[in-house]
Amino acid sequence: MTDALRQRSRRRAGIGSFLTYLVLTIGGIVMVFPFLWQIVMSLSTNSQVMSVPPTFWPGQLQFGNFVEVFQKIPFFDQLWTSVLITVLRTAGQLVLCTLAGYGFARMQFRGKNIVFALVLSLLMVPPQIYLIPQYLIIQDLGLLNTALGVALPGFFSAFGIFLMRQAFIGLPTELEEAARLDGANVFQTFYRVMLPLIGPSISALIIITVLWSWNDLLWPLVVTTRAENMPLSVGLAALQGQFSTDYSVLMAASLLATLPVLILFLALQRRVVQGLAFSGMKG
Amino acid sequence: MTRLTTVPRPAGDLRQPAAGPRAGTPVRPPRRRSRRSSQRSLWGWAFIGPAVAGLFVFYLWPLVQTAYFSFTKWGVFGGSTWAGIANYQKLLSDPAVLTSLRNTIVYTAIVLLGVPIAVVTASLINRPGLRLAKLYRVLFFMPYVAMPVAVALVWRLMFNGDFGIVNAALAVVGVEGPHWTSTPGLALVALGVVGLWASIGFNMIIISSGLASIPQELYEAAQLDGAGGIRIFFSVTVPLLAPTLFFVVVITTITAFQVFDLLFALLGAMNPAMPQTQSLIYLFYSEAFVSNDKGYAAAIALLILVVIGAVTAIQFRLQRRWANID
Incomplete structure (x- = not known):
């Protein structure tokens, strides 16, 4: 009886902590996504930035964008x-x-x-x-x-x-x-x-x-x-x-x-x- | 309130008995003591003098000046003349004032939706034995630290109607996304989302430290009484967290009422949706430094002061009533 109870509470705790990690991980990704997107887009060409569907990885990294910042x-x-x-x-x-x-x-x-x-x-x-x-x-x-x-x-x-x-x-x-x-x-x-x-x-x-x-x-x-x-x-x-x-x-x-x-x-x-x-x- | 020791509490903090001789003491103190007290006064003023003088020049006197400016009319080439209450009459009849007040309130309401989210994430992060807690904390806090202008530009790209990632995600579920930042109404929603995203980290940190100050025994006692996780959350965590929550709500409201940077960069000054999306501070800025109508802008600034003061006063009132019911 007590064993069954303990097992149930342990399983419950297991599910609970799984949900905790799930919620925090999804939330964390939403929070940092704009920063990741900013980095990827800063390394893409402008036509890649404006492509539909979006280009998630530019292939060849465009460091020239940074050079252009210094010029502008x-x-x-x-x-x-x-x-x-x-x-x-x-x-x-x-x-x-x-x-x-x-x-x-x-x-x-x-x-x-x-x-x-x-x-x-x-x-x-x-x-x-x-x-x-x-x-x-x-x-x-x-x-x-x-x-x-x-x-x-x-x-x-x-x-x-x-x-x-x-x-x-x-x-x-x-x-x-x-x-x-x-x-x-x-x-x-x-x-x-x-x-x-x-x-x-x-x-x-x-x-x-x-x-x-x-x-x-x-x-x-x-x-x-x-x-x-x-x-x-x-x-x-x-x-x-x-x-x-x-x-x-x-x-x-x-x-x-x-x-x-x-x-x-x-x-x-x-x-x-x-x-x-x-x-x-x-x- | 245990941990938040620095919340301004003017009335309480001032009631400190002043030691030493004071002005108007009926019995004249002996001469030596009086010299020592005046020397002490000198030291005291030497310490606070520079800062207080600066506060007077750059803050206190400008407050008076702004009040005066609100009754003047400014010429194009400088110089100002007395205008009576003309600026205030304009304030009451200007539709832009009402629109920007409404926008500011809607924006604040959206950002306040982040408070419950912050409570949930803070209590999850504070769970004992959670691995990666430090990493999660950093991730959630990053938006608060980053420059608002910079992150607003990223969001502007993400919200782009033609090639933004938000609409690309909507397209996956078969919805054709709108032009978020250039459609009146939607632009305000987009702004609210960005504001909410940026505010969660700070609120989460404050709530986290509020949670950490709740005695662990209370949780153990509730557990022994057979309360489940959700029951414990609502009957132990929430009531004991109430002072912290109140502080977070007040600070979030005051901050959200002053939204400017995010709006300026998310929409851009030339955006056709700006007049329908602008906040009170943006209206103040454009009247004072774009249209150069500094008298009118001063009147708007005073309106902002009054509105924020009124909202804060209402919140304190509600809190008192709420606390009484408990």
Whole structure:
């Protein structure tokens, strides 16, 4: 009796886990299929791309599509712009948000609560609201068509401050007191003692900022108008406007534009997934 | 909410007792202490000052400016004049506003269909002893990491009416597929599918960590009581996951309401179906930077702020009622 029961439950578990693998595998294929298709199409001729029924494998690989990307858009300028924007924005946020987060979490001073309430209220506002005035500021500063102009407003982030404040607020007070007894001043306490302890939050902030900065379209689309000053996202959108039927070249360009972040993700996937789950919110 | 410690909760977080002397204390503190407190204030402001100044210049003041711009009319060669409520009158009578609001809501509704899918995949991936869990996680998460413009271009090719793979698959079962991205109505559905595909990975990760925080003993107790897998899912997993689910729904809604990149690349600015498919943000963009009517665009931006605020408030309300019934 019990044996029969156990056997039945084992068989049930067997079917259950088979279904689990089936569902996840089908789902996984649907999720990656566009990426595989992108790779195949970027290596096909345009007439293969437009063939009916579809050509699933080009036979001879057409690496010429990638060469054509380099001829049609200033790809390396745009790659450099994307890298520069991402690095500037991430570095700016790291410095400013850790400092401010520490100030809000661990220091007592006049006006703190009201200022922090203002920072929090910014979290609720959709970012497009700021777009027109930010554009006018960047224009007045003469920073249109520059990487700094694209990155500058992103140096400051209410979300980043909030994330860093939450990280610092969880640390025990004894550490600060011990540092003070050792003769460290406020900044040294922050930099040498407290900052190294919030590693996971910092890597979450870096990951989110890099992702957002690299992938963003609307803001850089507004700020950059010259092809050589555009980041890759805008360059790709512009290429699509000009050569909308040249699909194999478009696929090659879009593959090149996503590749850096995808490689970074695959290399650091554990960290990225944890970081995003940890922050629980996108920037 | 155990794991999601960083969800903004303004009211609760501010109620922290401030130590040290405060303004308006009736008893005058001795002089030495007051000097120390002002030194402390100096340190405090030195830490938050740079970031707060930037937030003021690039965010807080622009918020005020946008509100002001919404009452102005912009000339072709720059310069603006007071226009009263003209932009708001236009807002109420402009059919494009209603269309884009409707499109945004429909798109958001389609993307929200991904939340139950994310719950199912997350609970499957979290099953103990599952091999390849790491691989599945990576596969599901890839669309979220990839550049929206780039993946939208791939989908545009896949949705192509003449030679796209979607219609080729439909042809296998004998259906003649439509021109997805250039037919009004269908283009919105195609956009929703892409948005759903792109959002599942993130939601799955958040739900996964919510699931991992449910105590294992509860499952064991339910099993001892003789509950089956589906029963356990609905009477243990779902109720305990409710706070995480609520968070996921709110974030997905807010994000979906701001759809722009996917739309811009999936349809293309020149697409004849764009006016019937455009989202609120797209309308804002084209008024502000294509038609150069920045006053009107500012009014649209404020409408977006109000709509998102209202939707979020309704969700919080519903959640409270739901929680009370439980």
